[in-house]
Structure formats: C-alpha cells, structure tokens
Amino acid sequence: MSYYAPDLFKDKVALVTGGRSGIGYAIAETLLQHGAKVCICSRKEEPLAEAARTLSKLGTCVYRPCDIRKSEEVEAVADLIQEEFGRLDVLVNNAGGQFPSLARHINDKGWNAVINTNLNGTFYVSRVMAERFFIPQQAGNIVTIIVNMASGFPGMAHTGAARAGVENLTKSIAQEWARFNIRANCVAPGTIISSGLDTYAEPVRQLLDQLKEDNLMQRHGTMEEVANAVLFLASPLSSYTSGITLQVDGLDHLHANRMRLVNLFNE
Ligand SMILES: CCCCCCCCCCC/C=C/C(=O)SCCNC(=O)CCNC(=O)[C@H](O)C(C)(C)COP(=O)(O)OP(=O)(O)OC[C@H]1O[C@@H](n2cnc3c(N)ncnc32)[C@H](O)[C@@H]1OP(=O)(O)O
Numbered sequence: 001m002s003y004y005a006p007d008l009f010k011d012k013v014a015l016v017t018g019g020r021s022g023i024g025y026a027i028a029e030t031l032l033q034h035g036a037k038v039c040i041c042s043r044k045e046e047p048l049a050e051a052a053r054t055l056s057k058l059g060t061c062v063y064r065p066c067d068i069r070k071s072e073e074v075e076a077v078a079d080l081i082q083e084e085f086g087r088l089d090v091l092v093n094n095a096g097g098q099f100p101s102l103a104r105h106i107n108d109k110g111w112n113a114v115i116n117t118n119l120n121g122t123f124y125v126s127r128v129m130a131e132r133f134f135i136p137q138q139a140g141n142i143v144t145i146i147v148n149m150a151s152g153f154p155g156m157a158h159t160g161a162a163r164a165g166v167e168n169l170t171k172s173i174a175q176e177w178a179r180f181n182i183r184a185n186c187v188a189p190g191t192i193i194s195s196g197l198d199t200y201a202e203p204v205r206q207l208l209d210q211l212k213e214d215n216l217m218q219r220h221g222t223m224e225e226v227a228n229a230v231l232f233l234a235s236p237l238s239s240y241t242s243g244i245t246l247q248v249d250g251l252d253h254l255h256a257n258r259m260r261l262v263n264l265f266n267e
C-alpha cells in the first residue's frame, strides 16, 4: 500500500547505489513501484544481477557492478545509464558501511576503507552523475543515506566522520548546484532492521534489544520507512527543499544513549 501516486516517477530514471540489498533494494523497489526506471550498482556481481532480475518484475531495472571508490567504475555506470536511458533524474547514494571498533583500534587500512567508501565514493558518484546528466539536463535530484552522527558516533568514529563530511558536502553542492535546478538532501536512518545489520557479529543482537528499549517509539525502523522518506525527497513533493537532513529514527537524534556500542567492548 502506498500513499504516493503510482505514476509519481513516470518517465524518470533513478540510480540506486548499493541497490542489491537491504535499504537500497527497498528504495529501488519503491521507485519501480512508482513508475521509475532504475539502475542499481554495487561490488558483488552475482547478488547484484539476482536483485536486478527480481526487481525487473516490477519494471525496467538494469545493473552494473561498481565499487564507488573507483571513479572509473562510476563512469562506466554513467555509460550504461546513457546507453539504456539517455538521462538520469534521481541519484540515491545508499552504498556504505563500516565496522564497530573503538577509535584507537581502527588501523589506517580500516579507516581508509570506511572513509573511501562513505565519503569519497559518495562524492565521486555525485560529481560524475551531476557532470554527465544533471548539469547538462539542468535538472536533477540527489538523496544520500547517512547515519545519525550529530552527537558523534562512539564505537564507529570512522563512519561518523565520513557521514558528517557527506552531510556538509550535501549542503555545499545543494547551494552550488541550485542554479542548475539540482536539489541535494540527506536521509539519516536510526536503527533499521536490514540485511546490513545481519553482517555484524554477536553481541549485536543484545545491543539491538537495548536500542529498541531506549527508543521513544519503542521499536526499530523499517526499510520501507526509509524508502518512503527517500521517495518524498526525490519527488516534486519536496520541490522547495534542499540541503537538509531528514531524520528517520523515531527520535533517536534527540534521545539516544550514544555509548551503548562502546560499552559492548567492555574496556
Ligand atoms: C554493531 C552494529 C550495530 C551498531 C548499533 C549502533 C546504532 C545503530 C545505528 C546503525 C548504524 C548503521 C548501521 C549500518 O550501516 S548497517 C550496515 C551497512 N553495511 C555494512 O556495514 C557492511 C559491512 N561492512 C563492510 O563491508 C566494511 O566495514 C567496509 C565498509 C570496510 C568494507 O570495505 P572493504 O571491502 O574494503 O573492507 P575489507 O573487508 O577489505 O576491510 C578493509 C580493512 O578494514 C578493517 N576492517 C574491516 N572489517 C573489520 C572488522 N570487523 N573489525 C576490525 N577491522 C575491520 C581491516 O583493517 C581491513 O583490512 P584487513 O582485512 O587487511 O585487516
């Protein structure tokens, strides 16, 4: 069931990075259900192809393997979109990830992996798609998934730093590119039950229960709730909104125990 018009994205083309799984998949699914043609990309070719096959039951969905940390691979995604559709209307920067660690235990390689993925990769995709499509078209829309990090992110300092950079980048490009009729916004999910959380080892389950109890709505969020926020920001329903972050977190940005993850390390 959707409250949005089924043809909200008719004739529109969207790219969802990390669209093979979890929140990205839910976003791609929702965009297709509202009439968009969709391209998904991520690193792992087989699950990416499988996701595109399933999504194609809802409409036109193409895919290309791509590590967003490599701008030449991002250019190849733009080539595919040009060949298949000749335009791009919406970019959803969803690809991202990190691992829990106390800051002092993050080595150079781990720090760089997270910064390159979440900050540099998001910048490369945004710049390439703006140059190739949005600026020539004089129209475009960027929605980037970040995390709640306004009070820091103890236990995942690398991603907190990267996402704060992305939020600030979004404010800059929203202003620089307003003259090209490009909007750029962020969505900051709280704890969302998704395949992504499954990648973390125990005792995360226990932590998730505690986070649910802390939450003022007494629950975790759903991937559909994140996708609905993306749909709003990607559509003309938000046509006078740019440079903002929309929190989808049941109030965690105002009320959360930021030390929960750190306490897991028992140090
Ligand atoms: C504890 C989780 C719940 C926290 C609850 C807090 C509040 C909830 C709010 C939710 C916040 C956000 C949640 C999410 O984002 S969910 C899921 C998103 N998906 C993922 O995070 C996917 C899993 N992560 C990754 O794929 C990786 O982190 C990474 C982004 C780094 C992948 O890049 P790459 O493929 O290049 O990485 P490598 O595996 O080659 O590793 C490179 C080096 O990084 C270091 N590293 C990697 N993993 C770990 C680890 N688990 N612990 C310590 N260090 C790690 C390491 O130096 C790697 O190099 P080496 O392998 O050579 O040692």
Ligand SMILES: NC(=O)C1=CN([C@@H]2O[C@H](COP(=O)(O)OP(=O)(O)OC[C@H]3O[C@@H](n4cnc5c(N)ncnc54)[C@H](OP(=O)(O)O)[C@@H]3O)[C@@H](O)[C@H]2O)C=CC1
Pocket (backbone or CB within 6 Å): 017, 018, 019, 020, 021, 022, 023, 024, 041, 042, 043, 044, 045, 048, 066, 067, 068, 069, 094, 095, 096, 097, 098, 117, 121, 145, 146, 147, 148, 188, 189, 190, 191, 192, 193, 194, 195, 196, 197, 199
């Ligand atoms: N679940 C949650 O509670 C929250 C999630 N988020 C954020 O939402 C986004 C989606 O997370 P979620 O769906 O939960 O987790 P997933 O791990 O399922 O999604 C991450 C996606 O990003 C892709 N990806 C990762 N690194 C790269 C890369 N270098 N280049 C291209 N694609 C990449 C992965 O595919 P592949 O492995 O094939 O590359 C995967 O499809 C992430 O940015 C995450 O940090 C934010 C707040 C809370």
